[in-house]
Amino acid sequence: MPIRTRLALLALTLFTAFSDARADEGMWLPLLLKQLNEADMQKKGLTLTAEQIYSVNQGSLKDAVVQFGGGCTGEIISAEGLLLTNHHCGYGQIQSHSSVEKDYLTNGYWAMSREQELPNPGLTATFIVRMEDVTAQVLTGVPSTGILEAQRELLVQQNMQRVGQAAVQGTHYQSFVRPMFNGNEYYLFITEVFQDVRLVGAPPSSIGKFGGDTDNWAWPRHTGDFSLFRIYAGPDNRPAPYSPANKPFKPRHHLPISLAGVQPGDFTLVFGFPGRTNEYLTSWGVDETYSVSNPAKIKVRDAKLKVLAADMQASDKIRIQYAAKYASLANYWKKWIGENRGLRKLDAVRVKQQQEQQFQQWAEGGDAARKAAFAGLLPELQQHYATGRDYTLARDYVTEAALGVELLSYANSLLPLLDLIDKKVPTTELTAAVEKAQKGSTGFFRNYSAPTDQKVAAALLPLYAEGTPSALLPPTVQTLRQQHTTPASWAGYVAQLYGKSRLTSEAGAQAVLAEVAQGKADALRQDPAVQLALAIITTYRQQVLPTYNKAAENIALLQRTYVAGLRLQQPQRKFYPDANSTLRVAYGQVAGYQPADGMRYEFYTTLDGIMEKADPTNPEFEVPARLAELYRNKDFGPYAYKGTVPVAFIATNHTTGGNSGSPVINGRGELIGTNFDRNWEGTMSDIMYDPDRVRNITLDVRYMLFVVDKFAGAGHLVKEMTLVGSTAESSSPASEGKVKKMKVKQKRTKAEKIEA
Template sequence: MRIRTRLALLALTFLTALPAARADEGMWLPLLLKQLNEADMQKKGLKLTAEQIYSINQGSLKDAIVQFGGGCTGEIISDQGLLLTNHHCGYSQIQSHSSVEKDYLTNGYWAMDRSQELPNPGLTATFIVRMEDVSSQVLAGVPTTGIVEAEREKLVQANGQRVAHAAVQGTGYQAFVRPMFNGNEYYLFVTEVFQDIRLVGAPPSSIGKFGGDTDNWAWPRHTGDFSIFRIYAGPDNKPAPYSPDNKPFKPRHHLPISLGGVQPGDFTMVFGFPGRTNEYLTSWGVEETYAVSNPAKINVRDAKLRVLDADMKASDKVRIQYAAKYASIANYWKKWIGENRGLKKLDAVRVKQQQEQVFQQWAESGDAARRAAFATLLPDLKRNYATARDYTLARDYVTEAALGVELMAYANSLLPLLELADNKVPAAELAAAAEKTRKGSVGFFRNYSAHTDQKVAAQLLPLYAAGTPAALLPAYVKTLQGQYTGPGGWTAYAAQLYGKSKLTTQESAFAVLDEVAKGNVQTLRQDPAVLLAQAIIGNYRTVILPTYTAATDNIALLQRTYVAGLRLQQPERKFYPDANSTLRLAYGQVAGYEPADGTKYDFYTTLDGIMEKADPTNPEFEVPARLAELYKNKDFGPYAYKGTVPVAFIATNHTTGGNSGSPVINGRGELIGTNFDRNWEGTMSDIMFDPDRVRNITLDVRYMLFVVDKFAGAGHLVKEMTLVGSANDTAPASNGKKLEKVKVKRKPAKEKA
């Protein structure tokens, strides 16, 4: 009786922890919306059909969504290829056009005609043409048992490449195959990739980064986080390399922009390219993240950020050189801190353990086939995570601390030249490789300060040496530990390293590469930075990587079986695959939240809040004089609502990295904002979703329009857009009042927002 009672309680706990459909959770494949989500979405306020969201036969919402570069999302907002994304997504492009004399990061940039739109070599915008379940083709001939994970992956990759190649043969499209549900299914994505993407407009950092690192991952938020680009195409409206003769791209669909605003409970959906989630991670995976990886990476990045911050404040040149790097480093540093807080708040390890207890009971209580497939699964996962633990930590210290020193990363990039020389390749091949490396180094040195990097090395190298498990530390570094002891030991070593290395300036590094091109590699081989990089990377490849790879390959195989088991165990549950930078749709509703006892957040912010936060002594909270003037004069144009302008709002959509820049769309398929962040209390949603605490943060589209039109004077861009609204539209204002009614002479919306 006690046993049956205990199992019943565990089952009840499991059902409580993992309901069949958790409100607003999920990053859904657009291809499957009709089957899985359409009815639920329409019940919550969607006025469209699944076909109007994703279609391969007619223009649909998907045709207005692009993957911007390699890690963000953008949306098409005019029939002339105008592309809206986040300021932080376009930051590196804005930086690349900036200098001390033309500081577009600080002052912003606006092209007042097409001739002023700036090209960005290497930047792409990728549309999804169609997607297809190709699991049967990819898994054809792949054994289900008796094969190691690495060999299985080779077969899967080869099959996937054949499927992708066949899908686009004779077309101008590209294609790739991605695994879903940890490799239980595979999907083909056919894409159209545009290469001529030009910068059109960006607000000054005092708007685009308002609040800086203080407000990052936080709510309430007042950041005008947007930038505008334009896609150009060849004469046939197809992708083409940059040419002054290219024309603005004509999309199959662009998003109309709603001026109607939002209210609590309004339906919202986010369409974009979320990067990576691990929703089906086991308790051992969560514990490794929470107790091993995140603390180590937070500690290393904290040290690096302190050095960069001080040097950037002391030099405008360094500030511009390191602006994008600093933002990238700080972003995940703060995210990991919030993620750990959230996992602790949810008691995530214990919750996962409860789920695993019920899964184990299900596995053991089944027939012989179920027991054979799943009964030993969780113990095997536990053992492999234990094996991998020290190696995972050592790997984190290599990637974050050792290679977090730019000189080490650069020296590492030169090691293949020595390998070519050691393999005695023909002289012409070595010379060509050296020349290619030389050309690739120009960008590195343009944004590099050896003086700053030396300070970083003095902080990060001792963290690498102390944090790496002793048995996994290179002998070369152990020797350095013995030579450079005491409080200033590593500082002294860094001074010697940077004083003797010839890789710290472009001139001397290029001289070394010129010698390599002539076949003389001794200067490169004997450089102290190369010696250190060789020791660290060589040790990583021979000592750390084999065991780490074997354990993580086993974990990948077991995790795939675990996810398959979960889907068998819970046949009524709607499962969604983890994010993997493929096109997904999330949906939810506008809502505030209560992050802690006695604290309650409303769902929106306004321009009033910007002026309340304004602090001319703090660069993160500077307000441009023009913005202050517009506010003082209440000069808000058609975006005015009772003395203010909405800036941002929050909703319950499930998002992650890669969703930056994603359109936030209402139930009628109209753009109401641009996703740019999550709340700090909700960053654990990559691992565990909590509908009460997880919120995505959205730039209200009306603030974007106000900045473009009234602040920047770029009203010609607004004229390109399709604005929809009616004289009766209302939206929130300060103190919870409704916004005043405004007359908008635009195409009317079918119904009120």
């Protein structure tokens, strides 16, 4: 078949899929499951009702799901507030408790009593109490036409704040309102935020990060990516600041854990807080991502990661200091590479163009009102993307390259102090701002190495100078680019910068801040790092952001209209809003896939694969001696399946960042795994979903239980859990947990109903 014909068929297939409710695609609002999804979910194997998944006045699955910190998900797995999430989600907390002497990153950590559970200042666990469509309230008094997008957004934000505050007045709950469908709808979320979340257990990195960056975003996968925390509450079981007197939280529902495992075709449900998707992006938005943003960010992070990797390998101290930073940088670096591969494989720009052609025909073929509303929409979008293209690139180079240098990022954080001094604010206000900066400096320098950062600067500043459109570079950097044309010359300049700046050490920074507290602005203003940061940020704010923001505002306005038009054009389609860190349900089925011609991936991996990958010369594939011993002795306890232990499985659920740590639940409402990744071939699903290639990767609960019980000897934690079912090869002695059917009938008290 000619390539042109194949592409046309692919586009037709994908557009047909866009027009229908596609199997397994979607991140659905739990509030709307009854009307949109319940029948389809039950057809695929769900035995629960929508009410048992999401309910306000009785316990439901949602009451066992939390937003963990600001960017992950966790699930409650015991009546004592035990929380399961990913190892990489708890990585920052594990690192914060680690030192060269107590290296919990390398060796793992297990609290053998409640007294050993470690507090984590600033870490929160957020439950969703209820959600509500408040579109009418938010859009009250907001003109639909004849208003600038910035003015509209201001009115909307004011209304969102008013609606949110009114909803929780007089209660201990919190709230927020989020736009859906690019601002065509708005939903209120009432939350309960717990502030005392303690580290309970984490496997060594040789289990929790097994495979490292090599296996990240990849399948087959053998990573034991989990960690355990516990939520603590005050005497009334409500949120309270950390106190030794706090008690383990009593949840309205915790997830029973299934030992029965999974098979191809089994129903799976992912419940969590997906971060950001752009499923309704136009061809120009996709092309900007594919051709402009992703390549620039990949190049910058690739350079930074190489520097960090070398220094982390050479020093245990630097390895611990930069572990969380490196993991965060590497995660999206590899994701963007995979995303571009997937977009190219799907010919995404061409597919979007064909979708837009269909939309344009629909717009021009309608009545006068439809033509007026939609016929000129796409040409305007194209124009604004063209206007903003260079400014998008300049923005990416500032955020990734210039501020990717920690010295400049830190200097930038101190620039507001200069503004306060210039404005001659009262001494009390300046003193408060300096004290806040001093506290922040202590945290910054705890995980900072000036020699390492100097190497990063020598690698990144040339990329910033060369990659940014010349007209959008500060004059200072234009001069530097002319003066320094070789890596050695840039390294010399950077050495002088770091040699003269007082902000490369905590002692120097605190001394500068002490002078600023006395009103001596020159101590900060004359620092060379501050001068460079100020030059970059001034140009960024004056020359880049105004045009970038204007183009972005115009695109946002037109995109909102475009999405509204798509919903009118395709009335038979079930639309879901893009992910925006709000609670969502995705569902699919366990399935392998074919990544390329002649290749076929099975749906699960086992402990056998860990031993096959084992390589004592490669830190990413080291296997702990205890794990190898358990494998040799076939000492798998009740977690065995076919003579080994299942490690991970894949399914067709639609997930993204933020779904890390999400519970993966079977059709009976039982926990079967913890979501931790996607396959590399499917990372383009943030923009375009492909049912044949997109797979979410889940840690099998049996491997988690095996590590906790047999490897760590922390069987007391397993005894807290409610285990249901059994494998074919074992009973369940380690878990004297009661085998129970799902119970989600616990009703709220009268007071709780009123307060909610």
